[in-house]
Amino acid sequence: MEPRAAAIVGAAETTELGRIPTLSQLQLHADAALNAMADAGLGPGDIDGVATAGETPASVAHYLGITPTWVDGTAVGGCSFMLHVRHAAAAIAEGLCDTALVTHGESGRSRVGVSRFGGSPASLPGQFEAPYGPAGPPSMFTLGVLRYMKETGLTHEQLASVSVVQREWAGLNPRATFRDPISVDDVLNSRMIAYPFRLLQCCLVTDGGGALILVSRERARDFPTKPVYILGTGESVETPMISQMEDMTSSRAFRVSGARAFAEAGISHDDVDHVMIYDAFAHLPIYGLEDLGFVGRGEAGPFIAERNTAPGGPLPVNTNGGGLSYMHSGMYGMYALQESVRQMRGIAPAQVEGARISVCHGVGGMFMASGTIIMTNEE
Amino acid sequence: MAYEKPVPVPTPETQDFWDGAKRGELRLQRCDACAVVIFPPRPFCPKCGDRSVSGFTASGRAALHSYVINHRPPRGFGDEPYALAIVELEEGPRLMSNIVDCAQTPEALTLDMPLEAVFEPITDEISLPKFRPAAGG
Numbered sequence: 001m002e003p004r005a006a007a008i009v010g011a012a013e014t015t016e017l018g019r020i021p022t023l024s025q026l027q028l029h030a031d032a033a034l035n036a037m038a039d040a041g042l043g044p045g046d047i048d049g050v051a052t053a054g055e056t057p058a059s060v061a062h063y064l065g066i067t068p069t070w071v072d073g074t075a076v077g078g079c080s081f082m083l084h085v086r087h088a089a090a091a092i093a094e095g096l097c098d099t100a101l102v103t104h105g106e107s108g109r110s111r112v113g114v115s116r117f118g119g120s121p122a123s124l125p126g127q128f129e130a131p132y133g134p135a136g137p138p139s140m141f142t143l144g145v146l147r148y149m150k151e152t153g154l155t156h157e158q159l160a161s162v163s164v165v166q167r168e169w170a171g172l173n174p175r176a177t178f179r180d181p182i183s184v185d186d187v188l189n190s191r192m193i194a195y196p197f198r199l200l201q202c203c204l205v206t207d208g209g210g211a212l213i214l215v216s217r218e219r220a221r222d223f224p225t226k227p228v229y230i231l232g233t234g235e236s237v238e239t240p241m242i243s244q245m246e247d248m249t250s251s252r253a254f255r256v257s258g259a260r261a262f263a264e265a266g267i268s269h270d271d272v273d274h275v276m277i278y279d280a281f282a283h284l285p286i287y288g289l290e291d292l293g294f295v296g297r298g299e300a301g302p303f304i305a306e307r308n309t310a311p312g313g314p315l316p317v318n319t320n321g322g323g324l325s326y327m328h329s330g331m332y333g334m335y336a337l338q339e340s341v342r343q344m345r346g347i348a349p350a351q352v353e354g355a356r357i358s359v360c361h362g363v364g365g366m367f368m369a370s371g372t373i374i375m376t377n378e379e
Numbered sequence: 380m381a382y383e384k385p386v387p388v389p390t391p392e393t394q395d396f397w398d399g400a401k402r403g404e405l406r407l408q409r410c411d412a413c414a415v416v417i418f419p420p421r422p423f424c425p426k427c428g429d430r431s432v433s434g435f436t437a438s439g440r441a442a443l444h445s446y447v448i449n450h451r452p453p454r455g456f457g458d459e460p461y462a463l464a465i466v467e468l469e470e471g472p473r474l475m476s477n478i479v480d481c482a483q484t485p486e487a488l489t490l491d492m493p494l495e496a497v498f499e500p501i502t503d504e505i506s507l508p509k510f511r512p513a514a515g516g
Contacts, residue, residue: 120388124419127387127397129475131507132463133456139449139463147445147465150490195448195460195485243465243475244419248445 007220010040010213024113028105032209049097053080077364082371105209144248152298170321232265253370254291383455418472439496
């Protein structure tokens, strides 16, 4: 796809984040979508493309009163929205729609209007993982980390520093759930969840939503906000079973998606001013920095511990506080995208001065899927 | 007391694996064309696409590849922390399992420790492959 073929001209989260027992999950989609439409000066009648995950595109389109000519229901976990942005940009370039709406809403904490999911005992994960007692993402997503520590020398203290640095960013963000500073000792003394992971190394569980509106480059300047151009995109999937990853210490989906996005954007790592790496757990920025090629194998832990990604550091990462401190509804990718848009618009609470290029990298499932969106504010 | 943990339901593609486990054998497959070892079971090779694969019984020897010690057991898994492990079979594939006959602590569970398969009957039809520290290991 040609760089800058499409741009984000509307972006918003739900009016509130955190604990929202008064709204159903579908209404969280709608609240975010209406806010994004207001941001772009559009109404439902102006939208002709809908992409979403968690709910079906039909549910969201019908609820909002949209008659789409293009829909995408790709659902590969929390990075689904990165894939939606990629597909929307391609659909716009191809003329399948003119104005695409990507929505997310999730009643992750309050569970209002949420359908329960559970794997069949005849599925492969049902046969070959569930019998051994996986207790959700905290005990599964983290399974490769001891291996990574043995192979690279990553220390518990370096791993803990991920949470410390992101809390510093969250301290700069009034909408972040947790804002009080924490130390490495605080992290290492918090409650054990799944050794070696403790409470402060696991994401929040909150309610919220977000939405994005994309149009073609040609139309992008006709909207009230500064256009944010899609510069490069990537996506991939690996396995729905974490036990079957090719390498427990590196994500193939990250490597494929990231390399594709950088190639499409035609940029090098030195060109990047701002990075978002979906952090459901504290090891994800470590895997992400390495698998995207920002640092070499085994270098990400020391890189973070030495404050390279912290406020004032040369490579700001997860500047909203991330899933560890800002919010995490379950499918966090939308909030990473929102922060990249804010940074490119120049309106982020912890704004990176002069930032021109943002890399936004998402994970879906537990290293099951990946999507990468590179944005720029330069036409 | 009734067994409360999830019980696998075999499909036609995995029946041989579970029949083997019932007999105390760890069944894998090998591609007839390119010899790659395949797990989880399927009637083709994910490497070369050939539809001709043959089952064989693995040695049961393995090494502890990685793990977590889960402190929040789901229903049926008791109250004590336990290791959710990834073991690497001598033949190459990795699988999720539990480590038995071993303290569930970071001190006792050292990466790359040699393991051997054991089979725990959980229903009349299903025995679960688990792993214990290898004798003499």
